[in-house]
Amino acid sequence: MNLSEVPVDVLPGVGEQKKQALAELGIRSVDDLLQYYPYRYEDYRLSDLTQAPHEAKVTVRGRIYGTPSVRWYGKKKSRMTVKLDAGGIHISVIWFNQAYLKEKLSPGQTIVVSGKWDRYRLQVTAERTLISESEQEKQVGRLEPVYSVTGPVKVNWLRKLIYEAFVRYGRQIREILPEELISRYKLIPRAKAMFLLHFPKGKEEGHQARRRMVYEELFLYELKLMWLRKLHRTEVQGIAHTFDEEKVETFISDLAFPLTGAQRRVVREILQDMRRPGQMNRLLQGDVGSGKTVVAGIALYANYLSGYQGALMVPTEILADQHTASLSKLLTPYGARVISLTGSMTARERRDALGQIQMGLADVIVGTHALIQEPVTFRKLGLVITDEQHRFGVKQRALLREKGETPDVLFMTATPIPRTLAITVFGEMDVSTIDEMPAGRQPIDTYWVKKDAWPRIVKFIQKECGKGHQAYVICPLIEESEKLDLQNAEQVFEQLTVDLAPVRVGLLHGRMNAAEKEEVMRMFAENQVQVLVSTTVVEVGVNVPNATVMVVYDADRFGLAQLHQLRGRVGRGGGASTCILVADPKSETGVERMRVMTETTDGFEISRRDLELRGPGDFLGVKQSGLPDFKVADLTEDFRVLEIARSDAARIVEREDFETHPETRPLYEYLMNEELESRNFD
Template sequence: MSGRPEILFPLFGALDTLPGIGPKTAQHLAQLDVETPRDLLFSLPYSVQDRRRRDTIQGLDLPSVATVEVTIGSHRPARNKGGAYRITVRDAQTDFQLVFFHGRSRYLTAQCPEGARRLVSGKLELFDGIAQMVHPDHILPLDEAADIPDFEPVYHLTHGVTQKTMFKAARGALKLLTDLPEWIDPGQVAKEDWPGWKQAMNQAHEPKGLEDLAADAPARARLAYDELFAHQLTLALARQSERKSRGIQSRATGKLQSRVLAALPYRPTGAQQRAIEEITADMASDQRMNRLLQGDVGAGKTLVGLMALLVAVEAGGQGVMMAPTSILAQQHYEGLRPLADEAGVVLELLTGRDKGAERKAKLAALERGDIQILVGTHAVFQQDVHFADLRLAIIDEQHRFGVRQRMELAEKGIGADVLVMTATPIPRSLALAQYGDMDVSVLDEKPPGRKPVKTAVISTERMEEVVSHLRHAIDEGRQCYWVCPLVGESEVMDLTAAEERFKHLRAVLGEGVVGLVHGQMPPAEKDAAMAAFQSGETKVLVATTVIEVGVNVPNATIMVIERAEIFGLAQLHQLRGRVGRGSAQSTCLLMYQPPLSDGGRRRLEVLRESEDGFCIAETDLQMRGAGDMIGTAQSGLPRFRIADLERQAPLMAVAQSDARALLAQDPGLTGARGRAARVLLWLMKQDQAFRLISVG
């Protein structure tokens, strides 16, 4: 498959081959990311204008768009500069006026000679009791009237491009369409009653009414599916080549796992057991595991991770668990240590802080295989770190999408199984777009013994009340997080906000009671502030960045979030999950600055009502859209031209299973449908997919 198939050449030609587009307009269209006829076809109309013909405007409710045949009457040029040029016209029953500002008489008398018949179309309004059409959209001699369809599509425009230009160019692009072989599973096409690709394109650009613009209109749904299918096919190819890379079979004996389970004060939840079974089965196969473990805050991912690491050890190998920061690595280490001791397994911590002789000793032990489980930051990937027999790598990515880390692991030539853990509940459609190359296990139950966190929504005007509530809590020996918002674009502004709040609380609550953590601090100071809070020396921790707060402090039972209305729902849910980790009742106070917009109020209410991260994430997706939800800039989410992840979410899952099924039957995409799918991949500019197509 060396290059683009010939059947697609016309669609990837120059834009200025289309009617009405010169070099200048082509430059303007590039602003809309439209560079070829194909791009123009993928810019579907977003609305439709009813241009059905009428005999007369009599009886119309004005204002309204009307299309009617008229006889041109008298011209009344403007009396003064900037005034209106008026032409009286008559339809089958009544008179009205065409009005032009800055109208040039010579041009208008040539266009509309008195006594001529014309088709006019535009918005009619009543002005001083007279019906007027100001700057009609169309004035055509009757022999050209067929140029206006009954329903005219309305396109997104950019500076220097008119509806007329877009309409004409799109019509030209539609003429380039050829019938392409069908790449969608025939059963799926039949079930949804979808048109073929060419027909769908034609229908999408020739809507017969508003219902044709709906996301579920057959032509639109089909074109959206094409995009999702091409995306999932690329991910499935990545998965296929990833799985072909040598996997290691690690078979569990259950010897170590059973010791840990016996030492636990409770039984794992059904969801945890299911996830452990899925992971154990993956590790036993000779294909490389690439699994995502998605669990809500407090759903017990750590236990599942430990069980997976024990499978590696039971099979005679080693496991590694990586966290994004030293603090989180330290915390994993402390959480896992008592359990590893129960199992009689050697667990060690390696971070960038290990220096000199100590580091050398750890590295030697690791290479000999004396260390069975290593916990660390990305420092575990440095050149001088060698494992005796690495079987499993767990990547814990608090808020950080680990596509890069996953790739790095693969590039290290480590055939180890990979488990990515994320505490961000992502709605299924987004999880598939983001992690479509992975298999997903979901933890959707909470372990016993956790009390729900009480959530209250309070205006910032009641700040003093909140602070005195805090004072009582501190007297009772409890601790509190106080999160300041990221107000400005600059961290410096955020800093001043946090410092002001810090000074204010320190003044009220006393010296040495309040700590501060922000993004600008040197790591050592940050660690010191965190440690002081963890040990209970400081009672209140003021923090700007959410990220630092991944710490587990069971004694912290209050979370105050200032300006909660400007945080994302998923983010607020994450923050709230930092309290309620001990047995005491915990509270989360969402402070907002009045007045609150309707959207803002609804978002905060969702949080007050629900503790279910997945349900919150679905709401977030509906309210804010996909890009916003995880910050498109860093989310690695694909940008789709037609598909709408919010409204067409169910199609994503179908596209994934269809793509995987096609590859299972035809790994090299050489069969009839496989070759059709190659055309689709070229059409969707997924050329990177071709590097992944298996040669065998």
């Protein structure tokens, strides 16, 4: 019997109302119910108060001595205290707003209380009290599961329902992992692990149960990715690019600077992929300033030599302009025609660009989301590159890819993704990483200062501008807000225009039209404007080597990855650069962000810490990332298990007898039953 096909209302007590409420929790079948795991446990095992840390939650059994006393605050609020002899340790127990218990408590009586332990005052603030012997017998010594519930579904009722489901259907839980993996990792049986995740008798049992189910969950997920990767490799026919390798080498040797070893490695990986007949599906990640644009330029040149058009999709018009300029400089001398396509073009400019694309007169097309709109027709699209790919939803990326007949696909990101997430969210892709910075990149000194240091910051900017350098000042808001006490760009612009005179100050923000933005950025790039006050519109794509100062106001309001991106706007020339984070953080997270930014400039280390602080969903943006909703596994804790599971899944999927061998056949059937098409893995 397949328990996923057994409706939950076969169980006693599940009427129509409860059935609907369970469905809201995602519980429709008995299998869903058995795998609806608790998010925490109430620990009713007796605590050793001599070892319990201050403010820990404890459970103690003790004999009352003295009479309970109650103090009232107004008509309804009360504080009741009783003295308790807990195994020779005399403590006080306090109950808030539970004065009714006074009638049930008397000297000499033995009770059990659970609550917060104040080690210094020898005091427990009670959250739960067990008075009768039968209650104590039933509860003490247990770990009790606590579930997320809603409406008519209460925790106690759900707990009993899950127990009843195990009694009736527990023997029908089928093993899915091959015996080889179970014995290799000494995993407990599946049915036992599922039961003990709900009803562990102790921490060791709970640990073994979680260990088994974490591995299973991550293994089955990676199995899907490896299967999709195998299908993609064997069934999706791509373009086998043919190009003159000597011309590509000449192009590389003619660059104004030598490639780093990491750049050469990823270029080799990408060009090898492009030569193969299968479709390339590769993620290129590298830190800010690591040289991804040059790598993209080399791939686009090889694609051009093969007789195909290339498309580069970027999230903002500023970035589109930047890439169009840099790629034109790289590729035009070699005969490739580079054009841009953005939403702010005039009707005539757009019509001309569309005509060039359709007739094959444009070899490289750089654009924003305008590239995926209906009228854009490519003559012969061979390579699609999306930059800052996590800013596009999976549907947007897929639409651009569908503009050609299975073109090669390269995703680029300057937000380094921790390996854990890269192999989870982009696990069906090949991943290339530029983990080396170009020679000559100066380390950026980063300081965290309080807001009262602003006058000194202004003097520092003045001093740098006096040396001929330039500065960014970043603010979180465009204009003044009554709701948030954050420095705003317009106010700072007005203040600095006065304070820094005769230094010229410019203003850039997202509400300006494209022509205004372009003019401000052009003036900044040409040093006609020395200080640029901006919102995070400069986070990606702005390249001004002469800028040596980055000031971020209300820095604690920004995420770590965003702060690192902003810092990467300076340090691009030969001069020493400084990043100043201005913040009076009111939260531990804000303080931690400031600490991390001042401790390291390594984007991969920062992304790891960002993942720890925010969690995987917020790190990538849940809606766009396609991040799986794991029931048991935690990507920040279980990354080693994930890597092992991935390796095992890859090996098993590649077995010739994978679909037929008795040990692996259940896994193949699992894949066939899964709706693999329900998640777009683009």
